Amino acid sequence: MLSIQRGVNLAKHPPSRLNARMQSVLDYIEDNQSRFVDDLSEYLRFPSISAQPEHKKDIAACSKWIAGKCKEIGLKTEVCKTSGQPIVVARTPRKKNSRKPHYLVYGHYDVQPPDPLELWKTPPFKPQIANGNIYARGSTDNKGQHMAHLKAVEAYLKTGTDLPCDITFIIEGEEEVGSSNLTPFVQKRKKDFKCEGVVVSDTGMPSPKHPAVTYALRGVMALEVRLDGPARDLHSGVFGGSIENPAMALCQLMAKCRNDRGKVLVPGFYDDVEKLTKYEREQMAKVPHSDRAYLKMLGSPKIFGEPGYSATEQRSARPTFEINGLTSGYQGEGSKTIVPSYASCKITIRLVPNQKPQTILRQVKAHLKKVCPPSVKITIEGGHEGDPYLVAPKSDQVQAGLSALKKAFGHEAIVMREGGSIPIVNDFKKILGADTLLLGLALPDDNLHSPNEKFSLEQYRKGMIMSAHLWQGLGAS
Ligand SMILES: [Zn+2]
Numbered sequence: 001m002l003s004i005q006r007g008v009n010l011a012k013h014p015p016s017r018l019n020a021r022m023q024s025v026l027d028y029i030e031d032n033q034s035r036f037v038d039d040l041s042e043y044l045r046f047p048s049i050s051a052q053p054e055h056k057k058d059i060a061a062c063s064k065w066i067a068g069k070c071k072e073i074g075l076k077t078e079v080c081k082t083s084g085q086p087i088v089v090a091r092t093p094r095k096k097n098s099r100k101p102h103y104l105v106y107g108h109y110d111v112q113p114p115d116p117l118e119l120w121k122t123p124p125f126k127p128q129i130a131n132g133n134i135y136a137r138g139s140t141d142n143k144g145q146h147m148a149h150l151k152a153v154e155a156y157l158k159t160g161t162d163l164p165c166d167i168t169f170i171i172e173g174e175e176e177v178g179s180s181n182l183t184p185f186v187q188k189r190k191k192d193f194k195c196e197g198v199v200v201s202d203t204g205m206p207s208p209k210h211p212a213v214t215y216a217l218r219g220v221m222a223l224e225v226r227l228d229g230p231a232r233d234l235h236s237g238v239f240g241g242s243i244e245n246p247a248m249a250l251c252q253l254m255a256k257c258r259n260d261r262g263k264v265l266v267p268g269f270y271d272d273v274e275k276l277t278k279y280e281r282e283q284m285a286k287v288p289h290s291d292r293a294y295l296k297m298l299g300s301p302k303i304f305g306e307p308g309y310s311a312t313e314q315r316s317a318r319p320t321f322e323i324n325g326l327t328s329g330y331q332g333e334g335s336k337t338i339v340p341s342y343a344s345c346k347i348t349i350r351l352v353p354n355q356k357p358q359t360i361l362r363q364v365k366a367h368l369k370k371v372c373p374p375s376v377k378i379t380i381e382g383g384h385e386g387d388p389y390l391v392a393p394k395s396d397q398v399q400a401g402l403s404a405l406k407k408a409f410g411h412e413a414i415v416m417r418e419g420g421s422i423p424i425v426n427d428f429k430k431i432l433g434a435d436t437l438l439l440g441l442a443l444p445d446d447n448l449h450s451p452n453e454k455f456s457l458e459q460y461r462k463g464m465i466m467s468a469h470l471w472q473g474l475g476a477s
Pocket of ligand 1: 176449
């Protein structure tokens, strides 16, 4: 890992010349805003939903489209096949034995399914601009965020301004389904991707007045539980009472996994959880938060969670056990008096440093099997997983990030943890030895993974400015 100095090497670049060059980059960004918004809007029209096989063609078209945009600005671009969805790799022009620091910018062009469609005010794949936001599935997660970096690099290349870093974009199409093909791909191209660090904008900031670098992420372990009872749905009047109801059994089973304050009841679950330090809790307290505003934004009646932790801590630094979906019996209009033949649920468990997904899966499986009644047959299948992530909040790269954010947003930046998962950051560390700098542009009300997802056009613009400054900070080593 190269050591990154803070700020710019003034001896090498006299301030006036540097300022003039940066100014032309910044001017380019301002002058092209409306085209940049049009480009994003076009990008958002692709229903690149990685979870649904019927969208394979849309995914392919979307990858080709973004690759075309990379080529247009002068990046050496490839659309790389994998056994899943293609990965777009685009490199800034560089000299053969370039001595500039090399950074990766990671993003993903796939999106979450838009369901339930009826809750969208405008169609998810027909982007609409209102109140300074662009509304569409994938706008903030993640098309808008990585496009901001692409536009900043465009500004350097199109104004003929020397980029202080060599940059390689890796834009994949399977982030929302666990990035299973990216890891072997990075492994295979390890030499090409050798770098000083990875820049990822796929997280958020508390508000434009509190720009933030994220230094920790939660991990994830997904699983599916199915309880089978009778061979077919039964008449609840004729047979009910003598045969177990799998839907009821599933509810009772789930109630034995987490108590009504959010504490997970699986034996051993908290064994590896690293305690929060005083410094971390102080930093977390700086994240602006009001329970009332938070509840209003989310439309929820009351704050929830284990006693002794703030809402900010609960949603970023504590593990969870969540049911994501429940399926059983009759769900159509009116009633149908049956004992359903089976019930199933999808679960994700959010993990914090240093919990390990496979250990947790083993513990959860053992617990479920132990508490499951013999009146149903239980099947448990593990799904995608990702380790939690933690980097030193005081590293040089984090400092360069904080400085770029301050320049773009005009406010002191903070370090924070985030509750989401980006499993690939751990693989970048394992395979390339590189830390990831998380510079999230999403705002708390962006509705990631929810209906009416949006991205603030001001965040988009400031994201480009931040990125432009970032390469100066990271390059001045
Ligand atoms: Zn996502």
